[in-house]
Amino acid sequence: MTDATSTRIRPVTKKPVDYWRWSGRVFLVLLLIFTAMPMAWMLITSLKTGFAAMQYPPQWWPASPTLENYARLLDPRNSIGQDFLRYFWNSLWVSTATTILAIIVAVPAAYAFSRFRFPGRTFLFFSVLLRNMFPAIVFLVPLFILMRLLGLVNTHGSLILTYLTFGLPLAIWLLKGFYDNIPIQLEQAARIDGATRFQAFLYIVMPLSTPGIIATAIYSFIGAWNEYIYAYTFLTKHDQMTLPVGIQRFFSENATDWPGLMAATFMMSVPVVVLFLVLQKYFVQALTEGAVKH
């Protein structure tokens, strides 16, 4: 007892500088700057006039900040606003449809992989991953030919279908891990308590897997929202383009309107950021699920 208190009172001899700790901190700060700077610069530039954006040396802070670029993008009365809002709507529709379909398919699939033993289970489980073992570009031409055969070129259906081939395997794997962590006794208890297998799933398993489903949905949504190369290849009509492709037009037709481009890019990142902020709690919970024993 006396030992413990005396060591606590005695002034601590100066600790040697922990170089590892400090180099780690410096590294993290550099990394933070590296990721945050482009975003900050994007936001700053989007608030400048076209002239101010091209100045050299650059204006670190816009001399006369303006929201004009945003107003232009969101104004359906001019052609740029019309285009932007159309692309935004297209992206939202494609991403949301992809996400909903991915969840509708992945939830029962992951549950089946987690709970049932059936012939070919392991083979099937690994074959859903096969698609993700190759770079996306490899499938560009085959999928294009397939979409042409299906008559889906220049439709949003082609994109939704393609994005599902990316998103589904990941969604199934993520969700399976989640279902694996829900004790099977809970369902057994529910079935003894008078629930059918489906009711046990609906009333007991589903509420418990909500965080996993939300995390999976975010993954699918972001994947579809950001995708560029397939959208660029499959869609040629202006009125169907999604945001990543559509934003490109700021380079060519508008002689690279930097503030406009930056404003559009910023707008594009808004849904993802909002999704993340609102659902962050579930997301972290899902990724750390099973890491510690409850």
Added chain:
Amino acid sequence: MAEVVLEHVMKNYGSLYAVNDVSFTVNDGEFVALVGPSGCGKTTTLNLIAGLLPISGGDIAIGNRVVNDLDPKDRDIAMVFQNYALYPNKTVFSNLAFPLQMRKLPKAEIASKVAEAARILDITHLLERKPRELSGGQQQRVALGRALVRDPLVFLMDEPLSNLDAKLRVQMRSEIKRFHHNLGATIIYVTHDQLEAVTMADKMAVMNGGFLQQYDTPAQVFANPVNMFVASFVGSPAMSLISLQAVSRGTEVVLQSAEGWELPLSPANARKALSSTTKNVVLGARHSTLKLHKMQVSGSVPGKIYTVEPTGDVTFAQVFIAEAVVNISVDPSVHLSPDEPVWIEFDQERVHLFDAETTSALTVR
């Protein structure tokens, strides 16, 4: 409440038989313990009765109705799981109400039944809490409450006490026993702890390797184990088993050890020993039936002290006899030290004889 009948029940996974030709009847209102070591098929048997696993052969009847192909929900049973399996996202009230909601009872009736169950188990003050906010003992009560709220035909319990600490386990043991007494419920209770089975159950079904070894009252299983497995599984410390050879000496029969000593058998035991398929016979004796002497007396056999375990009111001596370790309980005042030579006297009325080849108990025919 109802009786439960198992007839030639089988469960196999390919060539592996988890439950092999098990038959027994649980009478209305009886408390039956399914007991055995890990992997003996006791939990599988319980899951077959619950309908959580499909049976591969035989019949299971609950209350005169064959339930082989019925879903768990249609069998009118309740089950308490080892890990309690409380619904973590529901409050205690909702956990208790769930079985009633599934049966579409009116809200007012659900509320009154939940209140009644909570009162019986003294968990009324916990109704608004979530399971994770409860202690192990409280979770256990809620699990029991969820089972009894519905008044089912049979209660199934799968090692309900094994997650509790030792003190709480003893307390809950008597509470479950009381619960059985008050409700007159039919209970099938799985445990690996033979002490739980002996202390709580009206009858115990001892299982090993998927086979039912013996089904009888704890007293009978304790007094007349049918084979060496049951003899060594039930009782603590376990029955000591000594491998010997039966040899005829004129009119009497003696058991001969490899070391050379001989133990003359009483006429009844002699007839048992002679019914063995070979000369190899295993002598079994419980610690309390043996007498330990520091000097040779007539009819005693020599041994050597291995260890001494004082427990307070009784001291257990482990003695080497004919290459077997034999447990003997002695008075704590007796001083013994390791490697000390001692002599052991057997009570001919209370020894057990087993056929070393078949492991079955030898009986007089």
